[in-house]
Amino acid sequence: MSSGRDGKATPTDRLARIATILCIAQICLFTGCESRNNEPNADFGEWLGESVNAENYAQVDGSYKLTFPRDHRPHNEFLTEWWYVTCTLATDEGRRFGVQFTLFRRSLAASIEEPNSWRSGQIYMAHVALSDVKNKKHFDFERYSREHAELAGVESEPFRAFLENWSLESTTSKFFPLTLRIKTDAFEVDLQMTQTKPIVLQGDEGYSKKSPNHASYYYSIPRMASTGKLAVGSHTFDVSGTSWMDREWSSGLLGRQYEGWYWFAISFSDGRDLVVFSLRDRNTGFDDDRVALWIQTDGSTTPIRKDSWAMEPLRKWKQWPVEWKLSIEQERFLVSALFDNQEMNTSIPYWEGMVDVLERNTPVGSGYMELTGYSPRN
Amino acid sequence: MRDLRRHWLVTLCVVASLALAAMGITVVHIASVETVRNLESTGIRTSYQYVVPIATNEEKHYFELRRDWRSGALPTIEAMVPILEGTTEAEGRLVQVLGIDVLADTSGSFDDSLSSQDTGFLTQNTLIAIGSDWTVGDVVNGSTVIASTPSRYNLFIADLPTAQGLLGRPGQIDAVWMRRKEAEKFSFVERIWPGLLTGLGYRAPPLEVEGYQIQSMSSWNPLHSFSGSIAFNLSLLGALAILVSGFIAYEACSNNVRRRRLEMDRLGALGVDQWQLRGTFLIEALLIGAIGSLLGIGIAIAFLQLLQLVDVSDSFNVVLIASFKSVAVSIGTLLFAIHLATSKSNNRIRKSIYGLLVAICLGLLLWGAFPVSGLLGAFVVMVGMCILQVLIVVPAFVGLVSRIGLAVSLTRLTWLMVLRQAIKQFRSFRVPVSAFSIAIATAIGISLMVTSFRTNFEDMLDVRLRPGLHIESASEFDTSVASEWEAVENLRSYYRTVGRLAKGPVNLTATNLDAWETSRYGYDSAIERGTMINRQLAMQHNLKIGDALNIELPHNRQLTVTVVHVFNSYGSNEGRAIVDVGAIDTAGWTRDRVTINPIAGREAELQQRIASTSSNAIVSDNSERRTAALRVFDQTFVLTNAIALVAVIIAVVGLLSAALAMYGAQKQEFKLLRTVGIGDRTLVVSTLLQSGLFGFLACVIALPLGISIAWVLCEMVNPRAFQWTIDLHLDPWVVLRPTLLAFGAAVAACLIPFLLQRKHP
16 A cells, blocks of 8 residues: 555565565466566566576476376475366356356475465465356456465365365365355355366376476366355355366466467367367467367367367457357357456456357357456557 | 746746745645654554454464454455564664564555565565664574665564564464555545645544454554644645745736736737637746746755755655646646636626625634534634735735825925835735735744644653653563562553443553552542543543543443543544553453653663563663654754745745836836935835835734634644644744744845846936
């Protein structure tokens, strides 16, 4: 509040500056880097760059074999990671809602002096959002905290990823079923999620190469059956639907040539799921290492060859392309935001919201789209 | 433009008037902000409005409170941070430590200047050193200094775990600070007008949550409202300075436009329409306004730097806001003056407006006299008095002087002409005389109020801060051990809590109310079953001596006490009651303060001993606290005098401007006088007498208004804004100083045109 009020370097200013570490950390969480720029909100892509201190952290080299439930836990030896859940829900009457919960972890330093309960060197940031499709309203909130047993962190047994009273946690000693609890000034969520498909290891057994020198460990849990309650204002709804979970950790996710990405997770009504993502080259807007993966009804995966699929933006809202043409081999889909304004007005703005997938004007699936690094001037 | 150049002297006067107006606004603004800044030392507390003391120092209470907040129990709270405070010994010196979890309140914005030192604040033992000699890179008690800021206040700020280590109190916190959701939007007002919110009586509304003692920050940081009071009073002076500036700028511009009326009429006759003419004036006004304002801002900065009042280079944003204010007011006044001067005059309408203005002023004065009108009413009274000075007092006085002057019959024609000339000048100078008298009156009024305030404040400090040591954050300080120390003569504990009266919460203090203690509040005997309350509480709840107070205490206890004394308190604008500790059960109270009176000469020894016994205790010497408080006041005096000087300078330049505007006419007068045989010597003497008479009369008009302004400030503004009263001390020197200064300046201003005409007869 008092940051930079009068130009004098008061302690308050200094503390405000220190508090901005969180914002920097946030950027790093997104990008896996430590580079900074003077225009944080102007161009997300400008924040992308090579990590300068990442060599002090563990590196993603593909030698690590993912095992569960061990790898649901945090990997503090890496610079950054996140636990990401999106839910596409509806009431019995067909009123649709989308819910997003993301918990980011970021390491502030590879070595900590005199660690204790207040000083683990890890900080957490959480984003939660609700899309109310009927009213075309999108609510989003952001929180930060240092890691502390009473404030924020991720616990293993039982699993619990939390930042104060926003949490994703196992209700038993096993990982599933999971409960997602969110309470904000605008909405509340209490959802139970059960597994319907096996864990999907992205890339090569979880080793997800992003560019020649950058990679992450990455797995997803698609189509979790979800039921529970959701409250918006004074109205409470019984809802059900499916949820998608993504887990990713790294010490350097992106190269300097990238300015952001698009990412889609879609559940088709025929039982298949699809994940599509591509980093966006700063110059060309495309990436050679783009990924598309079918997850069949039985959980088996079918990678789609790069030259067999394409995404073409059709319509923009502000800088965000909210309508796309998706071509996969012979199939043609229209991926369209359920409503345009699902922008995350967080420290770094991005777009994260519900989409419907249509084939010849017929809805065939729904899911979530994430867009980052689209500068307003684009 | 050509005309501006041709009449460069008049143009210069307009520019000078505006420059001085801008200077006044800039000086007042910067001085007010600097005063608040000096008083509030670190400024960190000012971001928060509430404090929840954690009596047991256990962190778990913070987490419980935070959980309750997150679940919706405190909907008006935007953020909360845990705090740990104490004193540590570093390289032989005692330094206060403030530990704060900065990550608990992340309303910070992006910043491009972060360094690895900043992240080190959270991961390594590092600290920010305020006001001490340590520099970046120094290692103090195992912690590295990552930033240092000069200040009068010695303090280490550290991340909470670092502070816990420095103070040897792992796992402990002292309090939780909380910020209201809408606090930020109001802080914008404070940036535009420092002290306004405090002056308008804005304070965070009481917050009550079962199970917690939530206190307002201003009751913990009394200097917050005190600094607001000073800033507000300074700003009031600033408002009057703006009024004076407005008159002067208006007069200068009007003269300029009137002088060009013939030219305008000619252009009008040639078919140039009114809007085109106004457009010309508008462009000229913007140009002159911009030059005048920038000049004024420059002079103000030089003035402040010269007097070493403010390090302007360190206050860029403050200067920027002050500059915007100055430019806006200068150009606004100029445009208004041009609008009025170029509008077709209609005597009937003017008389109606005049009558209406007088009626409105009288109505507002009447309304403001009632306490129910609040601070706004008091302010209206002050401005109303100034406007009535312009509308009624000055014209009436000028009329009276004219009549007396015309009735005087002098045998010598020379002196008769001198007298008539003086009266003529006095009559034609009505507007500048009005502005001049308001400026002097403002200077007198504010000086009287501040002097009176200082006298009262010093009296209060004399009895309240007796020689001894003051220990804050004293919950862990073992008084039973300390009372055994040889060097201790007298030891007292002070307990604090928040109680409830029918109309709202009340800050309660409990201590041993023996005669020694009560005498600190101006009472002469011990109090056992009664209470002493401050004037603020008496005013807020309409209480008087003999009234019974039924106070709800924590843990569902009740306390009924009778008011036996009402004392003055200039520390906080919040209500406070002091009860005898023997009359209450201290369960649920926080013992946050201890005072110790050492045996003479053993203060330093005792101070060291306290610090080594209790790391969370913040020790200060009462004599240092007294000196610090008075230093602030003395600095305010410097500022007040400087601002009063600015007001007088503005008024004098206004007079000079008016005198120069009449220079042409005066030249003719002097020629005529010379023609009838009056020599230069007589003219010099007569002009001196004339100027002296003029200055004297202007000062005579200013005196009653000045004393009235002082009275309104002491009896209406301060009680309504801060619930404290100030006894008005009519110090003759305080009255005479600005008056004599103004008198001399007025004489000089009126002499300049004469000297000019002697040079160019």
